[in-house]
Amino acid sequence: MTGAAAPVYARVALIGLGLIAASMAHAMRDKGLAGSIVGHARSAETRATALEIGVVDAVFDTAAEAVRDADLVVLAVPVGAMGAIAAEIAPHLAPGATLTDVGSVKQAVIEAVAPHVPAHVHFIPGHPLAGTEHSGPRAGFATLFVNRWWLLTPLPEANAQAVARLEDLLRGLGANVDSMEPAHHDLVLAVTSHTPHLIAYTMVGVADHLRRVTESEIVKYSAAGFRDFTRIAASDPTMWRDVFLTNREATLDILGRFTEELFVLQRAIRMGDGQLLHDYFTRTRAIRRGIIEAGQDTAAPDFGRGAAVPPPAEADS
Amino acid sequence: MTGAAAPVYARVALIGLGLIAASMAHAMRDKGLAGSIVGHARSAETRATALEIGVVDAVFDTAAEAVRDADLVVLAVPVGAMGAIAAEIAPHLAPGATLTDVGSVKQAVIEAVAPHVPAHVHFIPGHPLAGTEHSGPRAGFATLFVNRWWLLTPLPEANAQAVARLEDLLRGLGANVDSMEPAHHDLVLAVTSHTPHLIAYTMVGVADHLRRVTESEIVKYSAAGFRDFTRIAASDPTMWRDVFLTNREATLDILGRFTEELFVLQRAIRMGDGQLLHDYFTRTRAIRRGIIEAGQDTAAPDFGRGAAVPPPAEADS
Ligand SMILES: NC(=O)c1ccc[n+]([C@@H]2O[C@H](COP(=O)([O-])OP(=O)(O)OC[C@H]3O[C@@H](n4cnc5c(N)ncnc54)[C@H](OP(=O)(O)O)[C@@H]3O)[C@@H](O)[C@H]2O)c1
Ligand SMILES: NC(=O)c1ccc[n+]([C@@H]2O[C@H](COP(=O)([O-])OP(=O)(O)OC[C@H]3O[C@@H](n4cnc5c(N)ncnc54)[C@H](OP(=O)(O)O)[C@@H]3O)[C@@H](O)[C@H]2O)c1
Structure with missing residues (x-):
């Protein structure tokens, strides 16, 4: 004690x-x-x-x-x-x-x-x-x-x-x-947690199914982005099954918006619309700054709640 | 020296x-x-x-x-x-x-x-x-x-x-x-890095556009999953615009598979197919284990390359 x-x-x-x-x-x-x-x-x-x-x-x-x-x-x-x-x-x-x-x-x-x-x-x-x-x-x-x-x-x-x-x-x-309010909770969490988890599970599943890239290559060259996704996608299957089944409406709502938005970016890639991509990526930076300022995370990507860690080797392309 | x-x-x-x-x-x-x-x-x-x-x-x-x-x-x-x-x-x-x-x-x-x-x-x-x-x-x-x-x-x-x-x-x-091979490189990276980055950008964009949830709520209650996404989506807009415009074919290929797969999970949520979700989430765990065993990451989610950090407070629902 x-x-x-x-x-x-x-x-x-x-x-x-x-x-x-x-x-x-x-x-x-x-x-x-x-x-x-x-x-x-x-x-x-x-x-x-x-x-x-x-x-x-x-x-x-x-x-x-x-x-x-x-x-x-x-x-x-x-x-x-x-x-x-x-x-x-x-x-x-x-x-x-x-x-x-x-x-x-x-x-x-x-x-x-x-x-x-x-x-x-x-x-x-x-x-x-x-x-x-x-x-x-x-x-x-x-x-x-x-x-x-x-x-x-x-x-x-x-x-x-x-x-x-x-x-x-x-x-x-x-x-x-x-x-x-309970309903508001479920919507907020659908955005900040439930949908991101489903997306991470999906991306790891795609990698798993890809025949032209071996699993050992995926594992070996796993870069940030994907490495973060695999961590998220390692969470307990029963817990997450229940989350999606019971927060169905909000998750489907956010998923619908997500695919809509993804199609806009996908089309911009197909059409070579660099301006749209650049503008989009510039806007998303602001949210990150907000999160760091709110103290929900540190600038260092160790998520280090109090841990002193050397400079990061994190994101990658 | x-x-x-x-x-x-x-x-x-x-x-x-x-x-x-x-x-x-x-x-x-x-x-x-x-x-x-x-x-x-x-x-x-x-x-x-x-x-x-x-x-x-x-x-x-x-x-x-x-x-x-x-x-x-x-x-x-x-x-x-x-x-x-x-x-x-x-x-x-x-x-x-x-x-x-x-x-x-x-x-x-x-x-x-x-x-x-x-x-x-x-x-x-x-x-x-x-x-x-x-x-x-x-x-x-x-x-x-x-x-x-x-x-x-x-x-x-x-x-x-x-x-x-x-x-x-x-x-x-x-x-x-x-x-x-250059072409194989571009495909591997489309899976392990480029598509995950686009997805992260998209999810952060969805949160940004959502009117019923305020930005301060997103920021305040940003949980793992989303917090990881915002970090990825804070990367340099010019660099990433160029990545997507120049790795167009492989990114679009992987994005197509991703949405296909996502629709399978989305449908399972809508239909209440808990078995499919549970099976899917169980399979994705294996890849994570492979990455940890390959030494590309540690079990501790600080991505701690050599850093000794206390137990994680990371994922969340
Ligand atoms: N960041 C990553 O995670 C990462 C990982 C692996 C590979 N890469 C690759 O590494 C390369 C550089 O990335 P970085 O992260 O080092 O970028 P960065 O920090 O943004 O630096 C880019 C540098 O390029 C200069 N530059 C831009 N356009 C130029 C031009 N037209 N002529 C001359 N100089 C120019 C910039 O000069 P100013 O400052 O004067 O604009 C700056 O010094 C990119 O090809 C990227 O794909 C990046
Ligand atoms: N993990 C997270 O990131 C997180 C964050 C916030 C909230 N939550 C929520 O917290 C709750 C628990 O999560 P957790 O991470 O602690 O899960 P966990 O580590 O998997 O533990 C679940 C516990 O529930 C027991 N259990 C499962 N079904 C049961 C049943 N029908 N009757 C009695 N006991 C049963 C399990 O017992 P056995 O071992 O005997 O099966 C185990 O002790 C979930 O509702 C989850 O949504 C989780």
């Missing part, structure tokens, strides 16, 4: 013990934010690992047992699994408890979970804008959320005190907290 | 004094690979900067003057500018000199440059797979090429001794050298 704060919750139950849950657990422990931390995951193997590496104080074979007496329950499973778990745990949630989730999509989670939540439980949906392409309990680390956004999408009837208490916890993990 | 090697070339002339030329100059100086280094750039400002920060020993107002008496001439300007420069310098190239370039496209450079090259000069086209999204002489640094590939696409009639000597220099810069 490096912080001296009083615990924000006496007993936290993590349902799902992967990257996000384990990172929360490490940070809560470091900062003394939780009295005790218990959990449940689908497989006995993950439960055993989480216990062994000290992610949780205790594991339970069922989610229903895990949530008993918890004043905070966190759903940290793929988005598509949340509805069934909510139905299972609902009768076992303690009166006054807070139920939150960390799912990457918010409208679908609310639709799937909210109907099961008893009136005496505060359901406050959330989404940390932090992660890696790794998964499982061993992938977790305490600093994952430091200086990253954690978006909450509270329902209109949300209890202000319960929200404030959850925010205390999230700030304790190092996150910056913001609230927005 | 940190190395004690004898200079590989007595006098190197760099035409263009941006990121690539300046990085070569710093590395050649550090390793004692060149007797003297001179240069030319289009603007007086760049010439003055290059001289001031010690990239070159001398600058000349014209490329023709700069190449006089050089035994190595490096064309390090945007691909579209190389033909005119080759025409200008051709009469002034020393007998037995080697002429190389660092352009990101090879067939178009060969078509534009080769016709001007006198019989007594060795033209050996090349392309370092290393760069950043920054440009200009101040962006250069000596370690840019360390452990990166430098592809040569020598013509059938190339002089083996001249090629070997150039390879000595490039290895001296820290690069790994490989040779391939």
Whole structure:
């Protein structure tokens, strides 16, 4: 324990013990934010690992047992699994408890979970804008959320005190907290994360299918651009399947705009319209500057949150 | 000078004094690979900067003057500018000199440059797979090429001794050298770099045009995926315009495959075909593993070439 704060919750139950849950657990422990931390995951193997590496104080074979007496329950499973778990745990949630989730999509989670939540439980949906392409309990680390956004999408009837208490916890993990409408969240994330991921998956798939270029050439001469795409495209297939299936409308909307725009550039290449290309590429630079100024990234392409790294060897042509 | 090697070339002339030329100059100086280094750039400002920060020993107002008496001439300007420069310098190239370039496209450079090259000069086209999204002489640094590939696409009639000597220099810069056919180079790069860059530019453009999401939201909640794209899309507009205009066929070929593939995934999202998405995302993981095993990247997403960095806070959903 490096912080001296009083615990924000006496007993936290993590349902799902992967990257996000384990990172929360490490940070809560470091900062003394939780009295005790218990959990449940689908497989006995993950439960055993989480216990062994000290992610949780205790594991339970069922989610229903895990949530008993918890004043905070966190759903940290793929988005598509949340509805069934909510139905299972609902009768076992303690009166006054807070139920939150960390799912990457918010409208679908609310639709799937909210109907099961008893009136005496505060359901406050959330989404940390932090992660890696790794998964499982061993992938977790305490600093994952430091200086990253954690978006909450509270329902209109949300209890202000319960929200404030959850925010205390999230700030304790190092996150910056913001609230927005669920539908708006899903659109923003479709632009900043979901569609880029689908595009990266696609580009890596194209490379994979190309017969005239061997896989070893792709791998050997993988330059920035593609190398970044492969990292993105290495993320967990189940998580991302669920993201696209549950944020379908917004993703399809953004994808439609993307192909429209891509066709404009493709035509400019075909027609030799250098002016259009140059103007387009000049405009996109401004957004990058904005992101660096907003502190969401550093000028150095190590994404180095605090890491001192020598000059980059990154982009390439 | 940190190395004690004898200079590989007595006098190197760099035409263009941006990121690539300046990085070569710093590395050649550090390793004692060149007797003297001179240069030319289009603007007086760049010439003055290059001289001031010690990239070159001398600058000349014209490329023709700069190449006089050089035994190595490096064309390090945007691909579209190389033909005119080759025409200008051709009469002034020393007998037995080697002429190389660092352009990101090879067939178009060969078509534009080769016709001007006198019989007594060795033209050996090349392309370092290393760069950043920054440009200009101040962006250069000596370690840019360390452990990166430098592809040569020598013509059938190339002089083996001249090629070997150039390879000595490039290895001296820290690069790994490989040779391939110009057309194959352009296809490989269309997959691993050019098309990914166009896609990144497009995605950033889509975000820029979206009215329902403010630019400040895009910037603030920019998550991995998108953040990586903005970095790629911050690269020099002139350089990239020229890349797409001169590698038109291969880029359009790969773009066609990309949209075809994207439509398959888009349809799967629309139809709710989770199995297809899951299978697709599972396959793309393998390529990533190959790249990490090939040492082109590290498992840590800092792209950390040798940098020790704490666990990543990278991908996101
Ligand atoms: N990774 C990111 O970048 C990121 C970022 C922000 C938000 N998120 C969201 O966070 C959530 C969890 O992601 P993660 O990265 O932590 O995933 P993860 O590392 O793959 O872990 C998922 C956990 O959920 C468990 N699980 C899966 N299906 C289950 C079920 N039906 N019942 C009970 N447990 C089940 C898994 O158990 P087993 O190991 O036993 O299968 C595992 O412990 C997802 O909703 C995701 O959208 C992820
Ligand atoms: N950046 C990368 O990631 C990368 C990687 C591999 C290969 N390359 C290739 O390397 C080459 C140079 O790229 P770079 O990144 O070094 O570019 P850069 O930093 O933008 O520098 C370009 C240099 O070329 C000069 N120049 C432009 N047009 C000229 C002309 N008509 N006559 C004389 N000089 C001219 C510029 O002079 P002013 O400053 O006076 O305009 C500047 O000194 C390009 O062919 C590119 O495709 C780039």
